[in-house]
Amino acid sequence: MACQQNLKIFRTPTRFHDACVAAPSREAALEAWGSGHDLFARGVAEQVADEALMCEPQAHHGKAIKLLRSTVAERLAALPDGPPPPTAKHTSSPAPVDPAKPKRNLPKPKPRSNRELQDRARQALDKAKPRYEAKRADMKPRADELAREPALEKREKTELDKLSRAHDKADAEYQRRMRAWRG
Numbered sequence: 001m002a003c004q005q006n007l008k009i010f011r012t013p014t015r016f017h018d019a020c021v022a023a024p025s026r027e028a029a030l031e032a033w034g035s036g037h038d039l040f041a042r043g044v045a046e047q048v049a050d051e052a053l054m055c056e057p058q059a060h061h062g063k064a065i066k067l068l069r070s071t072v073a074e075r076l077a078a079l080p081d082g083p084p085p086p087t088a089k090h091t092s093s094p095a096p097v098d099p100a101k102p103k104r105n106l107p108k109p110k111p112r113s114n115r116e117l118q119d120r121a122r123q124a125l126d127k128a129k130p131r132y133e134a135k136r137a138d139m140k141p142r143a144d145e146l147a148r149e150p151a152l153e154k155r156e157k158t159e160l161d162k163l164s165r166a167h168d169k170a171d172a173e174y175q176r177r178m179r180a181w182r183g
Contacts, residue, residue: 007061009054012045017066020048022057032064 007022010029023029026040039045048054057065070078 007058009048009057010045011048011053012039013069014066016069018053018069019064020053020057020067021064022054022061028062032062034064 007024008029009020009022010026011018011020012033013019019033021029021032023032026038026045029045030037030039033039033045053067056067
C-alpha cells in the first residue's frame with residue numbers, strides 16, 4: 001500500500017513499544033493517544049521522518065498503533081557480556097556465644113495486681129446509687145410540674161389573646177360611637 005503524504009506521523013514511547021499515530025496536527029495526535037498533557041512540549045513525543053515507520057500508521061488514520069522498538073534478539077544483544085556483577089551477600093551467622101559469660105539478668109516479674117482497689121471502687125459505687133435514686137425520686141413531682149408548664153402557658157396565651165381581641169373590639173366600638181356623637 002502506498003504511503004499517504006498529507007498526514008504527519010507522530011510517535012511517543014510506551015515501555016517496549018512506540019505508540020504511533022497518523023494525524024493532521026499535534027493536537028489530533030494527542031487526542032488519539034488520549035493524553036490531556038502536551039507531550040510534545042515535554043519532549044516525550046515527536047514527529048517521525050523515517051519512511052519505514054510511516055506506512056503502517058497511515059494505513060490506520062487517526063488510531064494509535066503500537067510498534068515494537070526492537071526485537072528480542074536486539075534486546076539480548078544489547079545486554080553486557082559475562083555474568084552479572086556479584087552483589088554483596090548478607091551474612092547472617094549468629095555471633096559466637098561465650099560459655100564463660102553469664103546470662104543477662106532479666107527483670108523480676110511484676111507482682112500480681114491487687115483487687116482491693118477495685119473492690120473499694122465497687123463499694124463506693126454501690127453506696128452512691130441508692131442516694132442518687134432517692135434524689136431522682138424527690139425530683140419526679142417537680143419534673144411532672146415542669147412538664148405541665150407548657151400546657152399552662154398555652155392556655156394562658158389562648159385566654160389572653162381572646163381577651164385582647166375582645167378589648168380591641170370594644171375599643172373600636174367605643175371610638176366609632178364617640179365619632180358618631182361628635183358628629
